[in-house]
Amino acid sequence: TKAETKAETKAETKAETKAETKAETKAENETGTRDQDTDAQTARGHQGATHGAASSVLEQALTGRAERPRREAVDADATLLKEIESGPPYRIELPLPLRQVIATTVSHAAHTPQFRISTQLDLKAFKAYADEHDGSFTLLLAKACAMTLSRFPDFNAAWTPDGLARRERIDVAIAMDAENGLLTPVLRNVAGQSFSDLAAAWDTLKQKIRQHRTAPEDFRGATFYLSNLGMFPGVVQFDAIVPPGATAILAVASPGEKGSMLTLTCDHRVVFGADAARFLAALAEHLKHPDNWTE
Numbered sequence: 029t030k031a032e033t034k035a036e037t038k039a040e041t042k043a044e045t046k047a048e049t050k051a052e053t054k055a056e057n058e059t060g061t062r063d064q065d066t067d068a069q070t071a072r073g074h075q076g077a078t079h080g081a082a083s084s085v086l087e088q089a090l091t092g093r094a095e096r097p098r099r100e101a102v103d104a105d106a107t108l109l110k111e112i113e114s115g116p117p118y119r120i121e122l123p124l125p126l127r128q129v130i131a132t133t134v135s136h137a138a139h140t141p142q143f144r145i146s147t148q149l150d151l152k153a154f155k156a157y158a159d160e161h162d163g164s165f166t167l168l169l170a171k172a173c174a175m176t177l178s179r180f181p182d183f184n185a186a187w188t189p190d191g192l193a194r195r196e197r198i199d200v201a202i203a204m205d206a207e208n209g210l211l212t213p214v215l216r217n218v219a220g221q222s223f224s225d226l227a228a229a230w231d232t233l234k235q236k237i238r239q240h241r242t243a244p245e246d247f248r249g250a251t252f253y254l255s256n257l258g259m260f261p262g263v264v265q266f267d268a269i270v271p272p273g274a275t276a277i278l279a280v281a282s283p284g285e286k287g288s289m290l291t292l293t294c295d296h297r298v299v300f301g302a303d304a305a306r307f308l309a310a311l312a313e314h315l316k317h318p319d320n321w322t323e
Contacts, residue, residue: 133272136272147290148289151287169315172311172315174200174252177219182299212271215229252274252276255279261282262282266281279292292304
C-alpha cells in the first residue's frame with residue numbers, strides 16, 4: 029500500500045509538472061506572437077520607416093516627453109556599464125536632449141547596410157561662382173544635389189518593410205555645427221524652388237535656430253542629407269552615416285591640391301555601386317556648370 033501511494037504521488041506530481049510546463053510554454057508563445065504582431069504593426073505604422081525612430085526621439089527631446097527604454101536597450105546599457113565600471117573612476121554627465129537624439133539616430137542607422145563611394149573634384153570655380161553671386165557654397169551644393177536627385181529618383185526614395193517609399197518632393201537636410209551640437213535643418217522642395225527663394229528659406233531656418241524657436245517639423249522628413257566640412261582645413265576625406273528615412277548622404281571634405289573629396293554613403297537595399305557612380309558623375313556636371321540651373 030505504501031509503495032502504491034508513493035507511485036501515485038509521483039505520477040500526480042509528474043503530471044502536474046508537465047501541465048504547468050505546457051501552460052507556461054503556451055503563454056510564452058502567445059506573448060511572443062503578440063510582441064511580433066506589435067512590432068510588425070509598428071514597422072508598418074504611419075509613413076513606415078520614412079520618419080523612423082529619430083523623429084520620435086526628436087519630438088521627445090523638444091517636448092520633454094520621454095519613452096520607456098526597451099528591454100534590449102537596458103540589457104545593452106547594463107553590459108556597457110559593467111565594462112566602464114571595470115576601468116578608472118568616472119562621473120555621469122547627462123546628455124543634452126538633442127545629443128540624445130543624435131545618439132539614437134546613429135544607433136538606428138547602424139542597422140542599415142551601407143556602402144561608400146568617393147570622387148575628387150576641383151570646386152574652386154564652383155566656389156567662385158557662389159561668391160560672385162553672394163550665395164552660400166553649401167546651399168548652392170544642396171541645390172546641385174537636388175537637381176541630381178531629380179534625375180536619379182531612387183536616391184530620393186527610402187526603404188520600408190512594405191517596399192520603397194517614393195517621395196514626390198526633394199527635401200534636403202543640411203548638417204550644421206550649432207551651439208548645442210549637430211543639427212540637420214531641412215529645406216523643403218529644393219529642386220522646385222529658385223535659388224533666391226532657397227536662400228531666404230535657409231536664412232529663416234538659421235535665424236530660428238539662433239533664437240531657439242525651432243519646432244520638430246524643422247528637422248523632420250528629409251529625403252537626402254548633405255554634410256560639408258570643407259571649411260575645416262586638413263579634413264581630406266570623411267564618411268557620413270545615412271540617417272533613418274533616407275537613402276544617401278553626401279560628405280564634402282576640404283579642398284586639397286587635387287580638389288575636394290566627395291563621399292556618397294548609400295543604403296545598399298535601395299541603390300548599388302554603379303548607381304552611386306552615375307549619381308556622382310551627374311553631380312560633377314552640375315557643379316561644373318552652375319549657371320545652367322541657378323538662373
